[in-house]
Amino acid sequence: MMYSTGGNSIISNLTRAYDNAIVMRDEIGTETLGYIQMAVYSMDAAAASAAPVILLQKVVDHLLAFWGCVDDQIDGYCIRGIMKFGKRVERLDLYLRFHMDPHEVRRIYHRMVPRARESQLPINKAAMEDLEGYMSAPELDYDGALGALMGILNV
Numbered sequence: 001m002m003y004s005t006g007g008n009s010i011i012s013n014l015t016r017a018y019d020n021a022i023v024m025r026d027e028i029g030t031e032t033l034g035y036i037q038m039a040v041y042s043m044d045a046a047a048a049s050a051a052p053v054i055l056l057q058k059v060v061d062h063l064l065a066f067w068g069c070v071d072d073q074i075d076g077y078c079i080r081g082i083m084k085f086g087k088r089v090e091r092l093d094l095y096l097r098f099h100m101d102p103h104e105v106r107r108i109y110h111r112m113v114p115r116a117r118e119s120q121l122p123i124n125k126a127a128m129e130d131l132e133g134y135m136s137a138p139e140l141d142y143d144g145a146l147g148a149l150m151g152i153l154n155v
Contacts, residue, residue, distance in 0.1 A: 010043070011040075011043050011044075011047075014036075014039060014040055014043055014059075015040060017036055018036045018037060018039075018040050021033045021036045021037075024079075027074070027076060027079045028070070028073075028074055028079070028083075029069075029073050031069055031073055032066060032069040032070060032073050032074065035062045035063070035065045035066035035069055036062070036063075036066055038058075038062045039058075039059045039062035039063050039066070042055050042056075042058040042059045042062060043055075043056075043059050045058075046058075046059065067087075070083055070084075077118065078118075078119065078120050080118075081115060081118030081119040081120065082119045082120075082121060084115045084118070085112065085115035085116055085118065085119040085121065087115075088108065088111055088112035088115050089112060089149065089152075091108050091112075092105070092108045092109055092112055092149060093146065093149060095108055096142050096145050096146040096149065097142075097146065099142050102140040105135075105140060105142075105145075106135050109131070109135045110135075116128070116152070122153075123152055123153070124151050124152050124153065124154050126151075127148050127149075127151035127152045127154065128148075128152050130144075130148040130151070131145060131148035131149055131152065133148075134148055
């Protein structure tokens with residue numbers, strides 16, 4: 001079985017996550033990095049398998065172990081905050097693109113806001129205020145909110 005290696009495929013995104021983890025090895029630690037590496041290996045093994053479902057479950061297991069390791073092994077509050085902020089931004093991005101239930105979109109947004117503060121990243125305050133406006137409006141403007149979300153790191 002061959003899998004897609006296109007720019008938006010799961011394996012290409014997992015490979016990019018692994019590349020980023022290599023660069024951040026000193027901050028995240030070898031054990032944390034190892035879970036991303038094992039997820040990539042399991043994805044490769046699943047692609048070559050006649051019965052990939054069990055191996056794909058291992059990918060999920062390794063990724064969950066990665067996030068557990070982030071919580072347990074990374075002492076740097078700021079590093080952990082940046083990683084979790086990125087995770088929340090990505091989830092909000094997906095929820096907006098797929099026009100998920102507005103209640104769920106707003107729930108994820110409210111989970112992202114504290115992570116923005118914890119990350120200590122320079123946030124575009126105007127874009128963040130715009131995003132807040134979209135999230136508090138009675139009708140959710142998915143495209144407007146997505147545009148604001150894309151601008152929060154453009155300072």
